[in-house]
Amino acid sequence: MIELDYRSKKPIYEQIIESIKLQILQGYLKPGDAIPSVRGMAKDLGVTPSTVAKAYQEMERQQVIETIRAKGTFIAAQPVTETLPLDREKIRCNLRSELIELKRAKVSKEMVLQMIGEIYDAI
Amino acid sequence: MIELDYRSKKPIYEQIIESIKLQILQGYLKPGDAIPSVRGMAKDLGVTPSTVAKAYQEMERQQVIETIRAKGTFIAAQPVTETLPLDREKIRCNLRSELIELKRAKVSKEMVLQMIGEIYDAI
Amino acid sequence: MIELDYRSKKPIYEQIIESIKLQILQGYLKPGDAIPSVRGMAKDLGVTPSTVAKAYQEMERQQVIETIRAKGTFIAAQPVTETLPLDREKIRCNLRSELIELKRAKVSKEMVLQMIGEIYDAI
Amino acid sequence: MIELDYRSKKPIYEQIIESIKLQILQGYLKPGDAIPSVRGMAKDLGVTPSTVAKAYQEMERQQVIETIRAKGTFIAAQPVTETLPLDREKIRCNLRSELIELKRAKVSKEMVLQMIGEIYDAI
DNA sequence: GTGGTCTAGACCACG
DNA sequence: GTGGTCTAGACCACG
Numbered sequence: 001m002i003e004l005d006y007r008s009k010k011p012i013y014e015q016i017i018e019s020i021k022l023q024i025l026q027g028y029l030k031p032g033d034a035i036p037s038v039r040g041m042a043k044d045l046g047v048t049p050s051t052v053a054k055a056y057q058e059m060e061r062q063q064v065i066e067t068i069r070a071k072g073t074f075i076a077a078q079p080v081t082e083t084l085p086l087d088r089e090k091i092r093c094n095l096r097s098e099l100i101e102l103k104r105a106k107v108s109k110e111m112v113l114q115m116i117g118e119i120y121d122a123i
Numbered sequence: 124m125i126e127l128d129y130r131s132k133k134p135i136y137e138q139i140i141e142s143i144k145l146q147i148l149q150g151y152l153k154p155g156d157a158i159p160s161v162r163g164m165a166k167d168l169g170v171t172p173s174t175v176a177k178a179y180q181e182m183e184r185q186q187v188i189e190t191i192r193a194k195g196t197f198i199a200a201q202p203v204t205e206t207l208p209l210d211r212e213k214i215r216c217n218l219r220s221e222l223i224e225l226k227r228a229k230v231s232k233e234m235v236l237q238m239i240g241e242i243y244d245a246i
Numbered sequence: 247m248i249e250l251d252y253r254s255k256k257p258i259y260e261q262i263i264e265s266i267k268l269q270i271l272q273g274y275l276k277p278g279d280a281i282p283s284v285r286g287m288a289k290d291l292g293v294t295p296s297t298v299a300k301a302y303q304e305m306e307r308q309q310v311i312e313t314i315r316a317k318g319t320f321i322a323a324q325p326v327t328e329t330l331p332l333d334r335e336k337i338r339c340n341l342r343s344e345l346i347e348l349k350r351a352k353v354s355k356e357m358v359l360q361m362i363g364e365i366y367d368a369i
Numbered sequence: 370m371i372e373l374d375y376r377s378k379k380p381i382y383e384q385i386i387e388s389i390k391l392q393i394l395q396g397y398l399k400p401g402d403a404i405p406s407v408r409g410m411a412k413d414l415g416v417t418p419s420t421v422a423k424a425y426q427e428m429e430r431q432q433v434i435e436t437i438r439a440k441g442t443f444i445a446a447q448p449v450t451e452t453l454p455l456d457r458e459k460i461r462c463n464l465r466s467e468l469i470e471l472k473r474a475k476v477s478k479e480m481v482l483q484m485i486g487e488i489y490d491a492i
Numbered sequence: 493g494t495g496g497t498c499t500a501g502a503c504c505a506c507g
Numbered sequence: 508g509t510g511g512t513c514t515a516g517a518c519c520a521c522g
Contacts, residue, residue, distance in 0.1 A: 050521095101206070120232050123226050171498065319495090338484075342488050344467075
């Protein structure tokens with residue numbers, strides 16, 4: 001199941017994507033597993049189908065899921081392991097933004113690394 | 124100087140804030156240093172004064188800069204070092220989103236920690 | 247409804263904020279209640295949407311209201327009760343300014359306390 | 370002497386007025402006492418003469434001070450004790466704004482009255 | 493439809 | 508000149 005935070009500034013469709021990816025990482029969802037149809041998940045989550053459709057389209061583009069015509073949508077066989085240089089750059093940039101805030105708050109490198117380690121393990 | 128990336132999804136006013144904070148962290152801007160007037164920076168950057176004003180107001184709220192009555196705007200004497208719990212939570216959440224992507228790309232914890240360390244040092 | 251005083255020196259957006267806060271205190275608005283959209287209230291009040299947007303953004307920052315993704319804006323669940331020390335100091339300073347005027351007008355301490363009590367109760 | 374807070378949002382000329390009034394209330398300045406010339410005070414405070422002139426004009430209007438041609442400026446003979454209904458209304462309105470914030474912060478009536486009493490006594 | 497961002501101006505109080 | 512407020516519009520992402 002997916003829990004949405006409507007109060008968050010993070011778009012709903014991104015929350016859906018993040019949640020699915022997380023469940024894959026954590027092993028709750030495995031390659032070949034079926035996930036609900038766009039309409040089904042929209043109903044479950046109480047959002048409009050187009051929001052779910054947007055999330056699915058984006059995940060399909062990223063080869064996280066696969067849609068097999070008339071059969072449904074499934075977790076993709078093998079998650080691609082390489083990130084595109086462009087995405088890599090985006091991640092670096094976003095991380096940097098957060099690290100600027102932490103460094104501004106005088107959080108030491110050691111504290112940051114510890115924190116990152118914890119988050120990484122908890123994923 | 125500030126370099127803007129108009130292609131970025133990050134709003135101009137946020138880019139201005141991040142750039143100023145970065146320059147403070149890197150020592151290019153020190154407490155008491157004057158920064159350009161709203162109109163001056165707007166002209167420099169080729170954006171409307173309201174965009175710069177929005178950035179300045181946000182930074183003043185965060186006590187990054189101080190406006191002194193008709194004398195100009197200055198880097199605040201002593202940046203407050205405590206982050207609000209709420210902001211802290213937001214940072215954690217944003218970091219997590221990026222780490223999910225890295226873990227998905229099979230980037231090991233060691234690699235992530237190394238990368239974070241580098242970014243932290245480079246700030 | 248909100249009544250604006252265009253002759254007042256108090257900015258429109260601040261009047262909107264004060265009015266909403268007052269209605270919450272008086273129980274006319276309760277946590278979870280919807281308030282008009284930015285555009286809706288702008289039309290009601292006869293001001294430009296950006297003025298209302300500014301008021302809403304400030305109230306969101308103060309956790310007075312919450313914006314829920316494309317569903318609207320609502321009175322926040324539980325107003326935070328702690329004031330920041332800095333805000334507290336500002337309130338003290340503003341109160342002092344007014345009390346100086348009252349003391350100058352030879353209004354006795356008893357009269358002032360009575361007056362304050364009345365205003366407090368009437369809120 | 371007058372201490373100005375350039376960081377404050379309160380205009381310099383208002384700070385000057387408040388300071389003079391305070392010194393009168395506290396007995397440091399008595400009716401008939403001379404106060405510096407506009408230029409003299411401007412030099413003392415490090416502000417432009419027009420700022421001091423604005424403060425003096427306003428105080429003269431309020432009969433706080435008197436300017437005697439070619440002799441200088443003096444604390445007025447007897448401070449007027451009645452406030453104009455309009456000013457009274459303004460004070461009430463400003464007090465109300467601050468009290469709304471205090472009530473929002475769940476500061477009890479007793480606490481507020483105590484706080485007001487302290488400030489009043491300290492003036 | 494909704495809020496967020498941005499433009500291009502105007503006016504104002506302050507100094 | 509300076510920042511703060513406001514108007515009247517535009518465009519965009521999100522849902």
